[in-house]
Amino acid sequence: MTFQDFKFHPDVAAGISAAGYETPTPIQAQAIPAVMAGRDVMGLAQTGTGKTAAFALPILNRLQPGPRGKVRALVVAPTRELAEQINEAFAAYGKQTRLTSATIYGGVGINPQIAALRRGVDIVVACPGRLLDHIGQGNIDLSKLEVLVLDEADQMFDMGFLPDIRRIIKAVPKTRQTLLFSATMPEAIRGLASETLTNPVTVQVDRVAPAVTVSHALYPVDQHLKTGLLLKLLQHTDTESVLVFTRTKHRARRLDEQLQKAGYRAASLQGNLSQNRRQAALDGFRDGSFQILVATDIAARGIDVSQISHVINYDIPDTAEAYIHRIGRTGRAARTGDAFTLVTGEDTAMVRAIEKVLGKPLERRRLADFDYSVPAPRKDTEFARPPRQPAVRRPRPATSGNAPAAEAAKPSGTPRRFKRNGARTGQAR
Numbered sequence: 344m345t346f347q348d349f350k351f352h353p354d355v356a357a358g359i360s361a362a363g364y365e366t367p368t369p370i371q372a373q374a375i376p377a378v379m380a381g382r383d384v385m386g387l388a389q390t391g392t393g394k395t396a397a398f399a400l401p402i403l404n405r406l407q408p409g410p411r412g413k414v415r416a417l418v419v420a421p422t423r424e425l426a427e428q429i430n431e432a433f434a435a436y437g438k439q440t441r442l443t444s445a446t447i448y449g450g451v452g453i454n455p456q457i458a459a460l461r462r463g464v465d466i467v468v469a470c471p472g473r474l475l476d477h478i479g480q481g482n483i484d485l486s487k488l489e490v491l492v493l494d495e496a497d498q499m500f501d502m503g504f505l506p507d508i509r510r511i512i513k514a515v516p517k518t519r520q521t522l523l524f525s526a527t528m529p530e531a532i533r534g535l536a537s538e539t540l541t542n543p544v545t546v547q548v549d550r551v552a553p554a555v556t557v558s559h560a561l562y563p564v565d566q567h568l569k570t571g572l573l574l575k576l577l578q579h580t581d582t583e584s585v586l587v588f589t590r591t592k593h594r595a596r597r598l599d600e601q602l603q604k605a606g607y608r609a610a611s612l613q614g615n616l617s618q619n620r621r622q623a624a625l626d627g628f629r630d631g632s633f634q635i636l637v638a639t640d641i642a643a644r645g646i647d648v649s650q651i652s653h654v655i656n657y658d659i660p661d662t663a664e665a666y667i668h669r670i671g672r673t674g675r676a677a678r679t680g681d682a683f684t685l686v687t688g689e690d691t692a693m694v695r696a697i698e699k700v701l702g703k704p705l706e707r708r709r710l711a712d713f714d715y716s717v718p719a720p721r722k723d724t725e726f727a728r729p730p731r732q733p734a735v736r737r738p739r740p741a742t743s744g745n746a747p748a749a750e751a752a753k754p755s756g757t758p759r760r761f762k763r764n765g766a767r768t769g770q771a772r
């Protein structure tokens with residue numbers, strides 16, 4: 344199958360060529376014909392599968408011939424980063440169409456958003472809280488809406504946005520096309536789908552199986568030796584761009600400091616800091632000024648850095664699905680990537696759950712030149728203590744429509760290159 348088979352308007356086809364896409368990804372091959380036929384779609388796909396283009400291209404195609412300046416498509420997404428990425432995708436694919444789009448999310452001034460809505464846009468990409476503010480204040484006219492997209496619905500549910508989503512659905516016309524994308528299908532999303540979709544076509548790619556190009560490995564280690572092992576791993580590995588996950592904000596910040604002390608160009612993404620600093624960390628990671636980004640799951644939501652070579656789980660995630668989400672960020676769109684997970688004795692049950700989802704045992708590796716016998720310090724530091732167990736569901740963030748803001752650490756003075764030994768040198772099984 345090629346993109347020509349979809350018979351897109353030449354202006355949309357031009358956007359696909361400009362993006363350099365040649366072959367539709369599996370989710371695109373399945374979803375695009377259904378969306379173009381005007382059907383409601385339930386898309387089970389995780390980030391990294393090409394799902395954004397799967398809805399953005401047919402939406403641009405649908406809106407292209409019509410009038411301009413009325414909101415005819417609305418995409419609701421859980422985080423501002425994801426909203427920005429979707430908006431950029433619309434801008435890139437739709438460059439020749441002269442359709443306009445705008446983002447709406449909290450944590451930034453509302454007035455520029457009001458001004459953009461007044462000028463008139465065709466597509467709005469929004470986070471739920473701020474969108475409801477605009478709806479409440481009468482800033483946005485949704486009466487001409489033709490297509491509603493709910494993206495990463497399971498993440499929105501996790502972040503407590505489901506009541507907001509229901510309010511948004513009440514505020515848009517009943518006659519519309521609805522597309523719902525979710526990486527997983529918990530009961531709540533099943534319920535939302537049955538309330539909001541009419542006779543939907545379900546499309547699904549590898550519900551939980553990750554990109555085949557990712558190679559996985561576990562590194563068993565005691566809690567207090569994690570940082571030392573991580574530093575050793577980085578020395579051994581030919582890494583371009585590494586995303587490191589920790590379970591808490593505190594651990595992310597501490598680990599970032601330790602990596603910087605060791606000479607790496609690192610930054611961390613964690614809560615409670617300004618959108619500017621968060622954006623600076625993300626931009627620096629994208630453009631290569633930072634080689635390593637340390638983040639928590641919430642802070643890292645929606646990050647799309649196509650060239651991530653390694654995802655390293657400093658702490659194992661809470662669920663097998665979160666593991667798939669994390670490692671979905673490496674090996675994107677058929678690039679190869681490695682996913683390393685540091686595991687302690689307490690992680691045995693979670694390792695088993697992940698292996699079950701992957702359908703195969705994960706390789707255990709040991710670094711030959713790492714001293715695993717160093718005893719734990721007598722007085723444990725807070726950092727060395729095992730992380731607290733996370734809550735099952737997170738409460739809704741205080742600010743409207745956002746993931747928590749995050750802090751960007753400054754780069755360390757001396758840039759340092761990773762050693763270029765093969766990733767597996769010096770490692771025994």
Ligand code: AMP
Nearest residue numbers: 364366367368390391392393394395676
């Ligand atoms: P997404 O799942 O929408 O976040 O997309 C993941 C990545 O795949 C993005 O960097 C897209 O630019 C890229 N991508 C999407 N569709 C294609 C395609 N048909 N061919 C190559 N790359 C693609």
